[in-house]
Amino acid sequence: MKYPSHLLESAVNEFASLPGIGRKTALRLALHMLRRDPEYTERFTSALLSLRRDIRYCRLCHNISDDELCPICANPSRDHSVVCVVENVKEIMAIENTGQFRGVYHVLGGIISPMEGIGPADLEIDSLVARVAEGGIQEVLLALSTTMEGDTTNFFIYRKLSAYPVKVTVIARGVSIGDEIEYADEVTLGRSIINRVEFGEGMRNFS
Amino acid sequence: MKYPSHLLESAVNEFASLPGIGRKTALRLALHMLRRDPEYTERFTSALLSLRRDIRYCRLCHNISDDELCPICANPSRDHSVVCVVENVKEIMAIENTGQFRGVYHVLGGIISPMEGIGPADLEIDSLVARVAEGGIQEVLLALSTTMEGDTTNFFIYRKLSAYPVKVTVIARGVSIGDEIEYADEVTLGRSIINRVEFGEGMRNFS
Numbered sequence: 001m002k003y004p005s006h007l008l009e010s011a012v013n014e015f016a017s018l019p020g021i022g023r024k025t026a027l028r029l030a031l032h033m034l035r036r037d038p039e040y041t042e043r044f045t046s047a048l049l050s051l052r053r054d055i056r057y058c059r060l061c062h063n064i065s066d067d068e069l070c071p072i073c074a075n076p077s078r079d080h081s082v083v084c085v086v087e088n089v090k091e092i093m094a095i096e097n098t099g100q101f102r103g104v105y106h107v108l109g110g111i112i113s114p115m116e117g118i119g120p121a122d123l124e125i126d127s128l129v130a131r132v133a134e135g136g137i138q139e140v141l142l143a144l145s146t147t148m149e150g151d152t153t154n155f156f157i158y159r160k161l162s163a164y165p166v167k168v169t170v171i172a173r174g175v176s177i178g179d180e181i182e183y184a185d186e187v188t189l190g191r192s193i194i195n196r197v198e199f200g201e202g203m204r205n206f207s
Numbered sequence: 208m209k210y211p212s213h214l215l216e217s218a219v220n221e222f223a224s225l226p227g228i229g230r231k232t233a234l235r236l237a238l239h240m241l242r243r244d245p246e247y248t249e250r251f252t253s254a255l256l257s258l259r260r261d262i263r264y265c266r267l268c269h270n271i272s273d274d275e276l277c278p279i280c281a282n283p284s285r286d287h288s289v290v291c292v293v294e295n296v297k298e299i300m301a302i303e304n305t306g307q308f309r310g311v312y313h314v315l316g317g318i319i320s321p322m323e324g325i326g327p328a329d330l331e332i333d334s335l336v337a338r339v340a341e342g343g344i345q346e347v348l349l350a351l352s353t354t355m356e357g358d359t360t361n362f363f364i365y366r367k368l369s370a371y372p373v374k375v376t377v378i379a380r381g382v383s384i385g386d387e388i389e390y391a392d393e394v395t396l397g398r399s400i401i402n403r404v405e406f407g408e409g410m411r412n413f414s
Contacts, residue, residue, distance in 0.1 A: 002303055004265075004296065005273045011258040014251045018236050029225050031296065033259055034271070041259035044221045045252035051218040052240055052248035058211075064241070066212045089211065089238065096209055 060131065062107040062124050064089050072096075072104055079103045081138040085128065085157065087111055091143065103141070106131065111144055111153040120156055128157065132164050142170045267338070269314040269331050271296050279303075279311055286310045288345040292335065292364065294318055294352065302350065310348070313338065318351055318360040327363055335364065339371050349377045 003009040008030055015026035033041050057063070058070035061083075065071070072078055072092070082103030086092055092105050108123045131137060140161060144150035158168050174192035175184045184192075210216040215237055222233035240248050264270070265277035268290075272278070279285055279299075289310030293299055299312050315330045338344060347368060351357035365375050381399035382391045391399075 002300065004277050004279070004299065005262060005271045007254075007258045007262050007273060008271055010254040014254040017247075017251070019239055020232065020235070025227065027297065027300075028227070030255075030258060032226055033255060034262060038259050040224075041255055044224070045255050047214075047217040047221040048237075048240060048248055048252050051214045051237060052245050055212060055214050055241060064212045064215055066214060070211050072211070090234065092211065093209065093234075 061105045062109065062127070063092055063105060081136060082141060083128075083131065083137055083139070084141045084143050086143050087145065095143065101141075103139075106140075108144075108153070111147075111149045112156060113149045123153075125157060125160065129160050129164075132161055132166050137166055139167045139169060142168065146173050268312045269316065269334070270299055270312060288343060289348060290335075290338065290344055290346070291348045291350050293350050298350065308348075310346075313347075315351075315360070318354075318356045319363060320356045330360075332364060332367065336367050336371075339368055339373050344373055346374045346376060349375065353380050 003012065011030040011033065012023065012026045015021055015029045016023045018026075021029070033044075054066075056065050056067065058065040058073050059068050060073045061070060063070040063072065067074070073080075079102050083106050084095065084101060084103055085106045085108060086095070087108055087110055089107060092107065095101050095105075106124065106128050108125065108128075110118050110123055112118060112120055112123070128140075132140065140157070142154045142157060144153055154170060161168055172195065173188065174195060175181065175188060181189065210219065218237040218240065219230060219233045222228055222236045223230045225233075228236070240251075261273075263272050263274065265272040265280050266275050267280045268277060270277040270279065274281070280287075286309050290313050291302065291308055291310055292313045292315060293302070294315055294317055296314060299314065302308050302312075313331065313335050315332065315335075317325050317330055319325060319327055319330070335347075339347065347364070349361045349364060351360055361377060368375055379402065380395065381402060382388065382395060388396065
């Protein structure tokens with residue numbers, strides 16, 4: 001594609017460097033910028049610059065934050081004795097949206113993945129152990145991806161925490177709500193039978 | 208969705224204001240910015256700011272340009288006696304990609320659309336007539352959308368130019384290359400029969 005302007009070409013290149021944005025979409029976005037007033041572009045770019053320059057990470061849980069502590073860690077009405085371990089910030093937002101968790105979080109920054117060269121030292125595992133060692137935490141709930149990498153990370157954390165008097169739990173794996181049994185994959189279906197719960201108890205949250 | 212940071216929320220809002228970008232994608236893009244080094248965000252935003260601040264429009268054809276004349280109007284080896292009329296800059300790029308047009312362009316900035324409140328006065332039609340009135344243009348090729356709005360605009364321009372000794376042509380409408388006749392819509396197929404060309408002549412460009 002030949003561009004009539006180098007300025008346009010650079011803007012298209014930058015948009016196209018974003019994940020999931022191809023060159024055609026990038027061109028559409030750049031032309032959209034040109035159609036809107038200049039203040040729009042000012043506002044757009046200054047929001048991104050402020051985000052990148054001024055963002056902080058919560059001292060305790062490593063969640064994205066405007067302050068030293070994120071709104072969840074700073075909230076005294078949350079249950080600080082239950083820590084939910086997640087891969088990234090997006091998972092915190094997903095779990096918060098369920099409205100089913102009143103504890104606090106710990107962001108690992110990824111999961112152990114030998115394929116991608118990510119080992120335990122690249123993740124916030126030591127700081128999790130340090131939080132537990134300080135005392136006051138009664139339960140660590142592992143909410144990582146239900147993949148081999150997630151399971152490896154779960155097991156690594158479980159072993160690290162076994163020296164401390166803390167309960168380690170993991171999110172339930174089973175048939176998704178709304179799924180038909182007939183079409184559930186057999187590993188999930190098998191696990192959902194092994195981990196069956198007494199009727200009433202497991203139904204509590206689905207009202 | 209509750210965001211842990213106002214900075215993140217503003218960045219997501221800005222990304223989500225782009226056409227075709229939903230809030231989930233916007234969050235992914237904002238988090239992508241945070242994962243990359245700060246220089247990436249600097250480069251990204253400065254490309255957009257330069258585009259918006261320094262972009263110019265070609266004095267003759269209103270194409271996007273870095274200078275007073277766009278690269279096409281400034282090119283002496285183009286045929287300046289044939290002017291192709293298009294809706295927007297994107298269509299110039301599409302036609303240039305075909306490699307089949309050696310003339311110059313004129314960007315209308317849209318088409319006549321009573322539904323959207325766009326009349327002839329909102330478009331660069333007067334400046335097109337002025338270019339023709341100046342002399343030196345032998346053919347005006349209308350390459351607008353093959354819709355009712357496009358046809359209306361074609362007809363309006365045709366009448367405006369009828370006072371001048373200039374040939375007005377329109378891009379061929381017919382069965383798309385690669386289409387099977389069986390599945391072509393009947394209006395297009397009917398038009399392709401009315402506008403049939405002598406074998407050899409019409410095949411020239413498809414080698």
